[in-house]
Amino acid sequence: MTSMISHAQALQALRPGADAPMRADGLAVNDLLERFHPDYGAKARVSLRIGANAGAPCHPALAGLLESNALIDDLDLAGAEPLATDVLVIGGGGAGAAAAVTAAMRGARVIIATKLRIGDSNTVMAEGGIQAAVGADDSLQRHYEDTLRGGHNEGDRALIAQMVSDAPEVIRWLIDLGMAFDLAEDKALGSTLLRKKAGGTTASRILCHRDFTGLEMMRVLREAVELQRGIEQLNRCPAVELLSHDDGSCAGAILYDLERRSFVLVRARAVVLATGGSGRLHLQGFPTSNHYGATADGLVLAYRLGARMCDLDSFQYHPTGVAHPRHLAGGLISESARSAGAHLLNGLGERFVDELKPRDVVAAAILRECAEGRGIARDGQTGVFLDARALVAADPDILETRLVSLGHLAAKCGLDPRQEPFLVYPTLHYQNGGVMIDGDGATSVPGLLCAGEVSGGIHGRNRLMGNALLDIISFGRRAGTRAAESLGQRQAGRGGINHVHRWRRALAQAELPADVRAPLLYPSYGNFHLRRTAAA
Template identity: 35%
Template sequence: MWKVHKSDLLIIGSGIAGLTLSLIASQYARVTLVTKSKPGEGNSYWAQGGIAGALGRDDDPKFHYEDTIKAGKGLCDEEAVTILVEEAPHAIQFLFQLGVPFDTTEDGDLSLGREGAHSRNRIIHAGGDATGKNIIDSLLKQVKSNPNILLYDGIQILDLMMADGFCQGAVGLSHGMEIQAFQAKITVLANGGLGHLYPYTTNAHGIFGEGYSMAYRAGARLRDLEFIQFHPTALKVNRSPLPLISEAVRGEGAVLVNQLGEPFMEKIHPLKDLASRDIVSQAIYREMKKGRQVFLDARNIKQFSNRFPTIYSSCMAQGIDPEQDLIPVVPAAHYAMGGIETDFYGRSSISGLFALGEVSSTGVHGANRLASNSLLEGIVFAFRAAEAIWDSLTTNCQPHGKIYLPYTIEQLLQVNSLNQQILVKELQNLMWEFVGIVRNGDGLLKAKQQIIDWLKEQGNVPNSYLHQLTTAKLVIEAALWRKESRGAHFREDSPESLIDFKKHFVQGGYHESYSHQSVAGTSTS
């Protein structure tokens, strides 16, 4: 037997987008918020760089717009970017009202930093490089005290529940191997990206890309999954996830050098060490292909330990003093620009299903996300989604119905009891070798065939590994289609950007695995 939890709104994921939406929607709906780890332990919490907004005296939303469009390499949706930059002040004001302790100058003004590819100082921080932590802590405090929000942690969501093309919620599994069905009138995927498809990533534990696969299997359209941003400067140590060395460190004057002590970015781009992430990552990769180690020289930054306390602690834990030593760095999988295709209110192509944050594709990031736009996107589009969800709940929302799953509960429990850590390592190494910073057609085809073979062995009952394989296959197929280099997607067999590919690649839009099989359960509220 299994439990059925009913609510108006189900939100899967407790990052900045999911927490913000839950607070807004709790004013008019019964909200269930589900996370597979502890609440808030996702990528948003570890965000160091800050949140972007045109708040400076010399800044304007039009400059923020121009920088975002330029970084996106021709694939940003102009209307989506306009929404993002114009609604940024409102989003930041919302955080102020929550009590987020943003950093200020001695005069009491907001302290505005600069990061890669920004033309103005417009990045606000809270606690130096602990911006994400301070934002999430402030949001969680409000969520946990809100009586209209039911918070479930330790639940691995395994699949969406569908009925006649309408999303009815999701089915999950607790750490104690108990099946839980979360039935809702509206379901929101806000469960992050896919960083742990790679062995080197800055993503929090458990970020494997399940959201993309669940949506695809249910019939949603996905867009631009080939664009995976590798952060140029993760601390090169023997652990995963790798500690992030924020863009802000280079913004304060740190310089990339090779093991010969040579600065190399000045030969590659006019913005030097503050070029966009794709350019910097590829430059580091080329140095590494020459057999050279790469370091970040931050010894010229005064009071590094005060300005970047989290980074300083991470380095010191590895015996590296940033104020005295060079910091070894390596590019690491950091952010997925593509995702579940949505409109400007978070609605996917499936009735009853929304997507927010990194798992979504709103169009603001194009082929390469501008630094510190991700936290902003999560808040801005959570507010807009709240409008659309209110409209759906009060007008044409489908009521709770029967639960349909294309497999039995026994199958679900059996498949999810398997230990698949070794298989995950094999997948990660495959993706790093053939679907990483530099790609080519032959390698992508080899990777695709291996994924197909592994999928045949898995069957169709969902678990984390099946979702990882499915998402990996979608990424590879998109990378094979895009026979050019653009933004975060670089193919050495087609290194130029081509006008014929100045367009989006869409996958899905049909039901891959659902047949109607009613499943009964024990209902709770």
């Protein structure tokens, strides 16, 4: 392990009251990423051996899950409670709720199945805000270009164009649902939305509700789900497998009811997967900012049914996760702190990167400082400083107005942001790739749609701040609309798990182990094991 600068020494190196110097080091962005970003390097990818993406690169830990055996057998379907609906939405975050509400508004009978409860998701953790080009000095074109460039020009252009065009309408829809946004002036009528600048953007485009925008968004979405006629909620019912028709199309899903400890078989004309990402896989040992349920279940289920994926070797590491104290490690310090002017400092008290560069660049820069001995060590945790002292000094009310969550977090960390900087380290934050979709969220498997983090292609190989909340509502609503169109098209027939048998043959023929079982449903420390190993 590289030597680090101790926390006490680093505190002494801080220059009180003065602007920290920026170190110019001449390392080009591509060099920085290739040498220090976790997506690069030998341990970052393997080739998938079976399935729709055979031969394509994938993170090794994720590949292990994608090429795994199912949790259930045919026999488990016997005795499962049978339900039938028009649209089954799997996942109770923002994308799932938006899809459910939209489909139900269009007359579909909807079941929304969640692993824990509706709203228990990463959506509520999104603090920074949502991007929408609504300012006079901004345009859809700029939003499009920023998003495409932020994703290293790897994003699907049609999906990006559609999403940024949806953005203003998304904001209008959310306001209609009752969501509150911060306003530029404090007056009752006629004010405009407050816009903030985000890393990697050319205009002030972030709309927010203080620094808990996602929580506010989920509040109104949850109310909409509760109040909308035609939606039935199945809480604490994780999906363990999809159902398929003989032609390979999706026929519904098999859920596991945690309370009754029994399987539920839901037949549906269309299934919307909105299961989120995979941060709880703790790739390469990184802490994660993600919700407890982010275990890549949707990817596993969709891949087994034959859905095509993209960019499975690309993840976003948020630069500023809490590094100390240890029990909060991975928790997010919103980018809004850096947007507002907080600085990153190494153990020598130097700034080493423009804090508003795209997230992958900033994260790689922090990892570089730690790798090259300029990181800070405290009680076995390492990181760099996020310094908000000058910010709070300039605007003493900011922790009560714009950065409320930051104040709460400081209290939890036991430090005073007026006096002391946070210790931060990159945290596994977002799955850039996922299931390939068209503009309506439709996958390569008929009857199966995806929305939100489980889908891929929109953010290329790096997502900009504020585009996730936009993504989930834009594509969630479109997937809900498309799912409702399937009404009356296909008779919800019996459906089974023949695709699992085909999959097991492929596993055996590729000599892959049959005793690794997925989806995980919960992280390994979750103390819940539904046949995770052959022995269980």
